[in-house]
Amino acid sequence: MPGENLTRVEAIERARVITTVESYAVDLDLTTGPETFTSTTVIRFSAVEGTGTFVDLVAPVLREVTLNGRSLDVTQVFADSRIALEDLAAENELRVVADCAYMNTGEGLHRFVDPVDGEVYLYTQFEVPDARRVFATFEQPDLKAPFQLTVTAPAAWHVVSNQPTPEPTPAEHATEPAVEAARWEFEPTPRISTYLAALVAGPYAVERGEVTSSDGRTIPLGVFCRSSLSEHLDAEAIMTTTRQGFAFYEETFGVPYPFDKYDQLFVPEYNMGAMENPGCVTFTESYVFRSQVTDAVRERRVVTVLHELAHMWFGDLVTMKWWNDLWLNESFAEYVSTLATAEATEWEGAWTTFNAMEKTWAYRQDQLPSTHPIVAAINDLEDVQVNFDGITYAKGASVLKQLVAWVGREEFVSGVSAYFRKHAWGNTELPDLLVELEATSGRDLGAWAKTWLETAGVNTLRPAIELDDHRRITSFQIEQTAPADHPTIRPHRLGIGCYDLDDSGAVVRTRSLQVDVDGPRTAVPELVGLARPDLVLINDDDLAYAKVRLDEASLTFAVENLSRISDPLARSLVWGSVWDAVRDGETPASAYVDLVLGNIAAETESTTVRTTLAQLGLAARSYVAPERRAATLERVGDTLWTLAQEAAAGSDLQLQLVKYFSTLSSTEAHVAPLRGLLDGSVVLDGLAVDTDLRWELLQGLVQLGAAGDDEIDAALSADDTASGRQAAARARAATPTTAGKERAFASVVEDADAPNAIIRATAAGFVQVTDPAVLASFAQRYVDALLPIWETRSYHIAEELIEGLYPAPLASTRLRDTVRGWLETHADAPSALRRMVIEALAGTERALGAQAVDAAVTD
Incomplete structure (x- = not known):
């Protein structure tokens, strides 16, 4: 039985049967109670006459299925997450009525009750396969269609979707006749994929603005958050970033914003940073700053706002045909949002941030046993779920940055613009983009794509420098190596920077050049004859995707003078080089x-x-x-x-x-x-x-055994908010006793009712320890829980538990051997589950290797 999975083969076959999805009409009644809501879906579609296929639905109760006026027996046609459809006509109308379930996992239609005022807030999160939790759907990205949404809800709510919100009309409340209800009938969307449809509803606070598009339209802007957070909502700052992004993208892409309005909604208990629903973007409400945050977090919010806005073109206007091209959606948005941040906002150092954060993530992910090519083999939905990773986002963006350096920026953006115009409202594959880039750049990108996109692993680049007696360079070569498991040697376009200590005591760049590196050794004759600089920095300006090592003299100088290096990006490259060497057991x-x-x-x-x-x-x-x-x-x-x-x-x-x-x-x-x-x-x-820093200080005391439940209870009494409850859960889980850790573990593993945000907070506190011995008993406890978690929880909750509760601080041979044993005896476990465990184990193995190197050092 398929369960809730869908394979690529099944999707291809279904797309052969269903030639066009003409429209969805979805009618949701949100007044039917706190557990379920009524969902009525009418799908009109064309198909190959006489064939059969299936439609997707995850719902506790299926009430009615009518195909072309013919009522189907729900007990016969509905199994797992599929409704079988047989004997299709050339033109079809399918009507499905179901009671669908609210979720507290951040998937489907998430329901949250604000502890401050008891108000109910809803939002959808459909990527990858969760629109089917809200309405019947052909759940694959290439079967695009217009969506017409109708919603019945309390009249006092805001109801927001992809299209502008219409004036509501009076309606009856299904369960509370005294509560005034209303009905919102939205206009149909343009043709979009199922995972991009969206609904947000509740008594949200909103601030409004507008932006003028390059084609002269006035685009309404809205910024929303829960009412109890509204005093902290700096909506004007968010709209300023949005306007900057509109201007940058429309000028760069040469294509006007493709939708009718742009709302940004900060929602509770969110699983990720944001989601690019067209015209209805959802964000984690941690970006509503109720306390002081670092500049790193402020900058990250700007990048995230611009990342999601970029998706309105790349991902929403033009969408991947299947999830193997997910990387292109995310990598493009990651690259171009950093570009926009650096060039259109006050955060001019965004590429330094990109190196420090994104590329560190990419290098770490690319050295795991689970590493994969950027264009990954996505055989089913479980494959794509685990591929929202550092390769899909950060490595892909790094490679795109290098591609831009190779083909030229003007040629790159011209090709992207042509791609948007040619494929608007359609689905594409990677070759569709490469065709346009080849046309504008004149370069054959086939070999580049094969080398960079279809192979895994990260190369290491080192300078090999020879000097004469006067410290002049007689030979300069760049050595390139690759890991044995992924032996590809790649071409790199990169910078070489020469840095010296000046009279003021600062380390400044005195010479730079760009070179093309290919093969195991590449000579750089331009540097021969020059005096040896104090610091030679390969990949200066961070154009290439590769780990970089410093030669011995440069490393000694950099370590002694790191704080004197004037350029923040150069410092970041040195920080990263030394950290990579630590992880690789060289330092x-x-x-x-x-x-x-x-x-x-x-x-x-x-x-x-x-x-x-x-x-x-x-x-x-x-x-x-x-x-x-x-x-x-x-x-x-x-x-x-x-x-x-x-x-x-x-x-x-x-x-x-x-x-x-x-x-x-x-x-x-x-x-x-x-x-x-x-x-x-x-x-x-x-x-x-302030409030959030107080929680961090209290957690520090808890993990030292200097505070406990009484202090946590008092702090929660003073801050009984959603954030306060999460902080309290995290602090309790940091209790430095075996009993305290057992309480935390059981609260999220044995109790299936905890919402996603509490699970995430509890896991963070669970692994926060000063003495790792307190986790010693959890090596076996962890592996024993793996299959029950996977078999009984939704994907995102299973991921939170499996990744979050791994007792990594143990970093011991006992933990390593216990996890290895589980993998050996569970070779047939689901591949997505095994991948999570293998990645966790790799962290332990790397830690043990680093410990051995460190132990060999004499104090």
């Missing part, structure tokens, strides 16, 4: 700890600080030799607190240092500053100890 983790503690206070880029401090935590907790772990963590905590006290008042650095001090505190001596910041007896000039 001891203890040396990386020294590097970070000695230089982080001089770093100016917020995301670089954020990424580096996170890596510091991993190095100190899992990569240093176990025998020096306690002393390392003590030094890390002591130094972070000292640096926080020395940081500029009110600075971003000060805030980040305090946040990471609370996370990485480990000794009794760290209790006093945490307690003092929390109760006000310790004050740092310029630091606002």
Whole structure:
């Protein structure tokens, strides 16, 4: 039986049977109670006469199926997630009536009750296969159609969909006659894929604006959030970014915005950053800042807003035919949103952020056993679910950046513009885009696509430099290697930067050039005869996708002078090179700890600080030799607190240092500053100890055993909000006892009622430990729970539990062997489940390798 899966073969066969989907008419009654809603779907479609196929639906109760006026026996035609349709006519009308279920998993139609005021908020999340939880659908991206939505809901609500919201008409409330209800009948959408249809409903607060499109239309803008969060909604900042994006994309693409309005809705308990529903974009409400946030988070919101706006063209106007081209949707949006951020907003250093965050993610993902080509084999829905990863997003975007450097920016955007115009409202595959890029650039992209898109793994580039007695370069070559499992040697267009210490004490670039690197060794004759610079930086300006190593002299100089390097992107490249060397067992983790503690206070880029401090935590907790772990963590905590006290008042650095001090505190001596910041007896000039920071400080005390349930209860009483409940769950799960960890584990594994956001918060607290021994019993407990979780939970909840509860801080041979044993005895487990476990195991194996290298270092 198919369950809720769909294979690519089945999708291809269904697309042969169904020649055109003419329209969807979906009527939803949201007044039928808190558990289910009534869904009525009418689909008109053309088909090959006399054939059969199926329509998708996930619903607890199917009430009626009528095909071409013929009533079908629901007990006979409905199984798993499919309704069988036989003896189709050339032109067909299908009517399906069902009771569909509200979800608390962030999938389908999610229902949330605000603890502040008891109000109900709804939103849909359909990507990849969850429109079928709300209406009957041909759930595959190539069967596009117009959607006409009608909604009955409480009259006091806002009801928002892809099309402009119409004036409602009075209606009857199905279960509470005293409550005034209304009916909204939306105009049909343009032709879009099923996963892009959207509905958001509830008493949301809204602020409105407008933007003028390049074709002269006035496009209405709306920014929405829950009423209880509305005082924190900086809608004008969001609309400013949106207007900047409209202007940049319309000028760059040469194609006007393709929809009628643009609403952005910040919704509760969201599983991801955002979703590109046309004209009805949903975002995590963590982007509504109720407390002070770092510049890294502010910049990330800008990039996310621009990422989703880019999808209105690439993904919504033109959509992939099947999910194997998901990477192109996401990689394009990731690349072009960074470009727009750097060139159209105040965040001019966006490419430094891209290197520090996105490429770090890509390199990490590409070195896992589960790595895959950018154009991945997507055989079914489970394959695509696990491919929302660092390769699909960040590696693909990095490769596109290199492609732009190779073919030329003007040629690239001209090809993309032609692609949009040619394939508007249709479905495409990768060759459709390459044809347009070849036409504008004059380059044959077949070999490029095969090398970069159809092979996996990341190359490593190293300089090989020879000098004469006067320290002049006699030979300069770039050596390229590839991992044994993925031995492809690739062509790279990259920069080489020469940096020297100037009279002011700054390290500045004194020469740069771009070269084409191909093969195991590439000579660079342009540098022969020059005096050896203090620092040679391969992949200067970060054009290429490759791990980079520094030669020995450059590494020594960079480590001693990292804080003096003037260019933030160059610093980011050095930070990343050293971290890669630690992960690969070439540099001891203890040396990386020294590097970070000695230089982080001089770093100016917020995301670089954020990424580096996170890596510091991993190095100190899992990569240093176990025998020096306690002393390392003590030094890390002591130094972070000292640096926080020395940081500029009110600075971003000060805030980040305090946040990471609370996370990485480990000794009794760290209790006093945490307690003092929390109760006000310790004050740092310029630091606002606001609601969210108070929760972080409290969690730091909890993980040290210096606070417990009573303090958490008191904090929750003062902040009984959705965010407060999540913070309380995270803090409780950080309790540093086996009993506390067991309580947290059981609360989300054995209790199936917890919503997605509480599960995510609990898992984050569960793995937050100072002494990993407290998790020792959970190696076996974890693997024993894997199959029950997979078999009983929705995909996103299973993913949260399996990835979030992995006891990674143990970083021990016992954990490694336990997980290896499970994989060996469960070779027939679902491939998506095995992939999650294999990836988790790879992290443990890498940590053990790093520990061995660190243990070999003499103090």
